[in-house]
Amino acid sequence: MTSAISSGNLIVDPNAPAAVDLRHYDQSWFERGRPGWTILLWWLMQATLFPLTPHSAHGLRVSLLRRFGAKIGRGVSIRPTARFTYPWKVEIGDHSWVGDDVVFYSLDQITVGAQCVISQKSYLCTGSHDLQDPAFGLQTAPIMIGNGAWVATDCFVAPGVQIGANAVIGARSTVLKNMPNQQVCWGSPCQPRYPRVFRN
Structure with missing residues (x-):
């Protein structure tokens, strides 16, 4: 590693040894849930046909996802630029909305309840790495979002998180x-702020 910094307080030691050795990274234990050819076919479909569907063709996109194993309820709206790593690990309840550029990084199960909104550019992330493992081992954990919840724009939801029914996660x-x-709830890190009170 070389540095272009020639003055000021250098806080990075370019000669410090890396404690991580990525040559030993191993995810052979990880179960993708489908054969390799199915995964490649889905990724091809997602890169070509899926984003080219008409904006209002929610039913067509839902049908494609169902054909690849996603469990999707009635009346679900999914924008054409939403992304699903492994759709067979995704379940979405009735009448929920998924916005543009939402990412379902579904290395593990992602369950979204009924009447939910996942707004544009939000990232539901079920995969990470063991920070204490020199081989940077893969870790996964499911995400569950309760009925009536709204995850507003550009949110990051970490592995293992559960979001309660009718909760709101601020942008x-x-x-x-x-x-x-x-x-x-809002913030980085996100915290509950006050009750969501509905008008009669």
Whole structure:
């Protein structure tokens, strides 16, 4: 590693040895859930046909996802630029919306309840790495989002997180722990702020 910094306080030691050795990275244990040819076919479909579908063709996109094993309820709206790593590890309840550029990084199960909104550019991430493992081992954990919840634009939801029913996650929040039912939450890290009160 070389540095172009020639003055000021250098806080990075370019000669410090790396404690991580990525040559020993091994994810052979990881179960993708489908044969390699199915995965390649899905990625090809997602890169070509899926994003070229008409904006209002939610039913067509839902049908494609179902054909690849996703469990999707009635009346679900999914934008053409949404991305699903492994759709067979995704379940979405009735009448939910998935916005443009949402990423379902579904190395593990992602369950979205009914009447939910996952707004544009949000990232549901079920995979990470063991920070204490010199081989940088893969770790996965499921995400569950309760009925009626809204994950607003550009949020990051970490592996293992559960978001309660009717909760709201404010824009650009980083959700690293479970959020309770019917609370308005935001921040990096995300915290519950006050109850979500519905008008009669």
